[in-house]
Amino acid sequence: MTSATPATIPAARTGIWGWMTTTDHKKIGLLYGVTAIVFFVVGGVEALFIRAQLALPNGEVLSADAYNQMFTMHATTMVFLVVMPLATAFINYFLPLQIGARDVAFPRLNAFSYWLFLFAGLFLTISFFVGGSPDAGWFGYAPLSTQLDEVVRMDYWALGLNTLGVASIVSSVNFITTTLTMRAPGMSLMRMPVFSWMSTIVSFLLLFSLPMVAVGLFQVYFDRNLGTLFFDAAGGGDPVLWQHLFWLFGHPEVYVLILPAMGIVSEVLPTFSRKPLFGRNFVIFSGIAIGFMGFGVWAHHMFTTGLGPVAEAAFALTTMFIAVPTGVKIFNWLGTIWGGRLQLNSSALFAIGFIFLFVIGGLSGVTHSISPADSQQHDSYYVVAHFHYVLFGGAIFGVFSGIYYWFPKVTGRLLGERLGKWNFWLMFIGMNLTFAPMHMLGLNGMPRRTYRYGEGLGFDMWNLVATVGSFVLAFGVLLFLMNAWRSYRRGEAAGDDPWDARTLEWSTTSPPPVYNFAHIPEVTAEDDFWHRKYGVDEQGRAARRDDYVPVDQSTPPPGLHLPSPSYYPILGSFGIFMMITGLVYVPWGLLATGAGAVVTLWGMFGWSMEDLVREHH
Amino acid sequence: MSEHTAVDTNAEHHADPDVVRKTAIWVFLGSEVLFFGSLISTFLLYRTRIGDGPGAEVFDIPFTSVSSFVLLMSSLTMVLAHHASTRKDWRQMRVWLLATAMLGMVFLAGQVYEFTEFVHEGLTVGTSPFGSSFFVLTGFHGAHVAVGVILLLGTAFMSFAGRFRPDEGMNVEMVGLYWHFVDIVWIAIFTIVYLLQV
Amino acid sequence: MKQAEHQRRPGRRSLPILLILILAIAASGCSTDLPQNSLNPAGPAARQIDDLFWLVFWIATGIFVLVESALIYATFRFRRRRDDDTEVKQVHGNTRLEIVWTIIPALILAAVAVPTVATVFDLRRAPEPSENALVVNVIGHQWWWEFEYPEYGIETANEMTIPAGRTVYLNITSADVIHSFWVPQLNGKRDAVPGRINHLTLTADAPGEFLGQCAEFCGLAHADMRHKVFAVPEDEFEAWVAAQQEPAAVPTEGLAAEGWDTFQVVCTACHNARGATPTVSREVIGAEGGEETVFEVSLAPDLTHFGSRTTIGAGTFTWTEDHLAEWLDDPSSLKPMTPERNDLTTGRILGMPDFDLSEQEIEGLIALLEAWQ
Incomplete structure (x- = not known):
């Protein structure tokens, strides 16, 4: 157990086997993050293909079949393999640090979640090479998704999503248990940092929403492979059931994607404004409110399905009012900046970009809640514009803010500011050039998921602008990758607390030692670390405490027990990978499924025995 | 099912591993409620859609009542196993664990028999949405029972192997929570699917 | 000097850009060269939606300008200036403000909710018998639309003719997967869900041609599932109906007669020409409020009066001899389809196969189809 120096990064200390068997939440967080960035590039390239195809009317870059695969995989990748794991990366790395824990509650289960996520991601990607990727949309509306039983593409989709769901449920259980039971002494729930709060809310959302779509996905799979009639209208089934099950998950999922970003922004703005988060408790409670209300708005995705006017009106109302707690957050962020001393660095x-763009996405979201207006906007490019403002302008900008903010903690080096500013402005301008025109396209009547459009419909100009914008955006992301690589290699040394920040993760070394804290902090206040450094003077201004001495976190405490590495998580998850691969190719694939089940059981068995062995010495 | 927690022995901070694990299993069962809730909702939507196939008349209520009773009894033996473990009476605990697993297997055998009968009478997964939702709901419940049986046998096996752990009682309690949950789900299924149909 | 610094600062630029975009949205509402524009209503339903949209749009724009300018102002006003290391007052919050910015948005939304709910119920209202509505059954197929006029016993594909000024009441369902019927200038969209019947009213203020296309992703050729609505004066509509009610004439001489020979061999397995060929159809059941309706739907577009249409390939190409020749030569070269999955026993048709027709046969077929006005 060596003390970490800023220049060392975990990869330098351990070989590939070390990464494969790690149970350290920080390494697992990094694995999530790096994997997600790789998938981000994959999903981005898919997006560029889509935009290239649509640059001009009657585009011929892609065939209709290839286009349908592209947009299905673009969405599936970005939602399940990019934004969700990026959030999971941050939660993994920083939730234990922020609440003063040594690790998550179940370190090996945590590793299992990651490997299962990775294998499910690869599983979805492999489909591309064996007969084509899923092509019925990320939302897989039945009976389109159940009907083409002669093609296995949607089997990959149903099984892949369900496996990702299992990985997410497992990590949610882990994170919730961590927050509920592993907080440092004095760290009451209301003293938890807002990012940790949002992480916990997100975990609850996943915990309760994923099982519903899991049932739906099983039904899709059974309809395709067992001859069940869940979504077969001719056989008496009802395709609308799928929509309910999907959106009962799908809408909470929207908040799963955005709440972590809101949590990040709620950490970043106070730090750089040198003020506490304005209305902290309101921000937390509005997050909880969003989480609850998020389960009551799903049918606004179905305003054109034919639910009847009563249901339509009811869901229009719930949808409108979920804007209220969202607005509360925005106003509180404004309140945080107000009267502060905002250091305008890249993070x-x-x-700020997040708030700016999220306001636009939020307002266009309110126009969807006007269900008659939504009957025009639904499934048009207006919706595409809306959710990219929320998911790209919102979630991704929030995540980037978090990367610039926490990169020094993770690597010990600052991300370059000069490239950072270029990165921001190119992404900001590119994002608006790409997605703002889509509002017009949608209102002008261009439906989404169309691989070509004719001339004379007035779609030409805005599509071209959007395509140009997408390449600007891609260039901005490329600059980020360059910046990250360069800073990682030879960035400016950051020190433990480069931003003079507020929460516990900044009180330990950069990067943190494996055991996180040599001395588990005794928490006495919100933003405890800040209060150890600063008091207030007579005018209520922050004033540095003369008696503040940083705690030495680099010397490991005696008698420390840490979870030992284990290869059973990767083994068990590989078994599941074999199982689902076999399930695609019924009946002969069932042999692989059987073998996979054996491998999984072996993993689980070794897992529980391993514990026994270790307890013995 | 057991999981080593990242708790250090530092006196300054100590989360009780029992509390940690129990929290986790409760949280997980919360998720399972939604899973079975969705399956049951699907069944309720499709309960009358029997198409040209048979409907609820295929149910043999006396038979299923008996197998339900068997499953309920297994909850009792589970309680006894847990009780024995709190007394650290490992022999008794093993006996009751195996008894629970046995009752679970009897229930599963009953389900297999029942399914075969239904298929003979013309109700399959592909007969009607009623058939689809019935078999998928009860099948997933059966799969949960099967997982429970494996957990019970695994726990008993570890105990037989002579590898006692200070917190083994906790493992029994965790398996027990899961087992009772699966039983409660069955009570819901038996009421909604069988009794309310006739 | 401070001013100059402000000018250099970024952020400022974005507001004008976005204001331009807002104006662009507003402008596109007035534009007339956008035939599928939802902001250019040509009927009462679309106008009602449009009014509601603009109400919310301007409220949202007001909020947008307020919030974003507050954000930009705060960002500049309270940014850290070079070498300024003074500390700021540690404000934790203000309950009164919190209440204000919870209540005010809620009140605004409540104000918007009233007309929204009213419009929802209004738009979903079935027409009164006194309105003498024309009923059209709309059936979505992969990847074309079938329009049946049950009162008149006629059927068209992809092009719907309606009397201007009269209410048209659509019964919408699907023969395979979910589609969505959408003519933006006349009304919002409505899904065609297999097993269900949905409704939509279309009323065109004045004669005109209105474009639309399928709005729910329905597979391979979703983008090429387009449709047109022709609103014509009432007397023209009567004449149109009368013409459509004529059976398909069997030609006895010339190129068309050669085409007829080919047609009988190649086309009649899927296509109908009423009066000239045996009808091929299948049953599709749509349920509504517990009641089931059986629709006899075609396997492929009805060709009885194909010659009177303006487009081919579900609105994707204009009706010209060249396009038709290309289509007959190799349909999938014009529009992606999957005829290899056709199953005549179940009536599931997913595209027209390439029949390896000779040039002669193609010319004959074109002559035949052109004759079927």
């Missing part, structure tokens, strides 16, 4: 810029 803060991305946070």
Whole structure:
């Protein structure tokens, strides 16, 4: 157990086997993050293909079949393999640090979640090479998704999503248990940092929403492979059931994607404004409110399905009012900046950009809640514009703010500011050039998921602008990758607390030692670390405490027990990978499924025995 | 099912591993409620859609009542196993664990028999949405019972192997929570699917 | 000097850009060269939606300008200036403000909710018998639309003719997967869900041609599932109906007669020409409020009066001899389809196969189809 110096990064200390068997939440967080960035590039390239195809009317870059695969995989990748794991990366790395824990509650289960996520991601990607990727949309509306039983593409989709769901449920159980039971002494729930709060809410959302779509996905799979009639109208089934099950998950999922970003911004803005988060408790409770209300708005995705006017009106109302707690958050962020001393570095810029773009996405979201208006906007490019403002302008900008903010903690080096500003402005301008025109396209009548459009419909100009914008955007992302690589290699040394920040993760070394804290902090206040450094003077201004001495976190405490590495998580998850691969190719694939079940059981068995062995010495 | 927690022995901070694990299993069962809730909702939607096939008349209520009773009894033996473990009476605990697993297997055998009968009478997964939702709901419940049986046998096996752990009682309690949950789900299924149909 | 610094600062630029975009949205509402524009209503339903949209749009724009300018102002006003290391007052919050910015948005939304709910119920209202509505059954197929006029016993595909000024009441369902019927200038969209019947009213203020296309992703050729609505004066509509009610004439001489020979061999397995060929159809059941309706639907577009249409390939190409020749030569070269999955026993048709027709046969077929006005 060596003390970490800023220049060392975990990869330098351990070989590939070390990464494969790691149970350290920080390494697992990094694995999530790096994997997600790789998938981000994959999903981005898919997006560029889509935009290239649509640059001009009657585009011929892609065939209709290839286009349908592209947009299905673009969405599936970005939602399940990019934004969700990016959030999971941050939660993994920083939730234990922020609440003063040594690790998550179940370190090996945590590793299992990651490997299962990775294998499910690869499983979805493999489909591309064996007969084509899923092509019925990320939402897989039945009976389109159940009907083409002669093609296995949607089997990959149903099984892949369900496996990702299992990985997410497992990690949600882990995170919730961590927050509920592993907090440092004095860290009451209301003293938890807002990012940790949002992480916990997100975990609950996943915990309760994923099982519903899991049932739906099983039904799709059975309809395709067992001859069940869940969504077969001719056989008496009802395709609308799928929509309910999907959106009962799908809408909470929207908040799963955005709440972590909101949590990040709620950390970044106070730090760089040198003020506490304005209305902290309101921000937390509005997050809880969003989480609850998020389960009551799903049918606004179905305003054109034919639910009847009563249901339509009811869901229009719930949808409108979920805007209220969202607005509360925005106003509180404004309140945080107000009267502060905002250091406008890249992290803060991305946070401001987040608010700016999220406001637009939020307002266009309110226009969807006007269900008659939504009957025009639904499934048009207007919706595409809306959710990209929320998911790209919101979630991704928030995540980028978080990357610039926490990169020094993770690597010990600062991300370059000069490239960072370029990165921000190119992404900001590119994002608006790409997605703002889509509002017009949608209102002008261009439906989404169309691989070509004719001339004379007035779609030409805005599509071209959007395509140009997408390449600007891609260039901005490329600059980020360059910046990250360069800073990682030879960035400016950051020190433990480069931003003079507020929460516990900044009180330990950069990168943190494996055991996180040599001395588990005794928490006495919100933003405890800040209060150890600063008091207030007579005018209520922050004033540095003369008696503040940083705690030495680099010397490991005696008698420390840490979870030992284990290869059973990767083994068990590989078994599941074999099982689902076999399930695609019924009946002969069932042999692989059987073998996979054996491998999984072996993994689980070894897992529980391993514990026994270790307890013995 | 057991999981080593990242708790250090530092006196300054100590989360009780029992509390940690129990929290986790409760949280997980919360998720399972939604899973079975969705399956049951699907069944309720499709309960009358029997198409040209048979409907609820295929149910043999006396038979299923008996197998339900068997499953309920297994909850009792589970309680006894847990009780024995709190007394650290490992022999008794093993006996009751195996008894629970046995009752679970009897229930599963009953389900297999029942399914075969239904298929003979013309109700399959592909007969009607009623058939689809019935078999998928009860099948997933059966799969949960099967997982429970494996957990019970695994726990008993570890105990037989002579590898006692200070917190083994906790493992029994965790398996027990899961087992009772699966039983409660069955009570819901038996009421909604069988009794309310006739 | 401070001013100059402000000018250099980024952020400022974005507001004008976005204001331009807002104006662009507003402008596109007035534009007339956008035939599928939802902001250019040509009927009462679309106008009602449009009014509601603009109400919310301007409220949202007001909020947008307020919030974003507050954000930009705060960002500049309270940014850290070079070498300024003074500390700021540690404000934790303000309950009164919290209440204000919870209540005010809620009140605004409540104000918007009233007309929204009213419009929802209004738009979903079935027409009164006194309105003498024309009923059209709309059936979505992969990847074309079938329009049946049950009163008149006629059927068209992809092009719907309606009397201007009269209410048209659509019964919408699907023969395979979910589609969505959408003519933006006349009304919002409505899904065609297999097993269900949905409704939509279309009323065109004045004669005109209105474009639309399928709005729910329905597979391979979703983008090429387009449709047109022709609103014509009432007397023209009567004449149109009368013409459509004529059976398909069997030609006895010339190129068309050669085409007829080919047609009988190649086309009649899927296509109908009423009066000239045996009818091929299948049953599709749509349920509504517990009641089931059986629709006899075609396997492929009805060709009885194909010659009177303006487009081919579900609105994707204009009706010209060249396009038709290309289509007959190799349909999938014009529009992606999957005829290899056709199953005549179940009536599931997913595209027209390439029949390896000779040039002669193609010319004959074109002559035949052109004759079927």
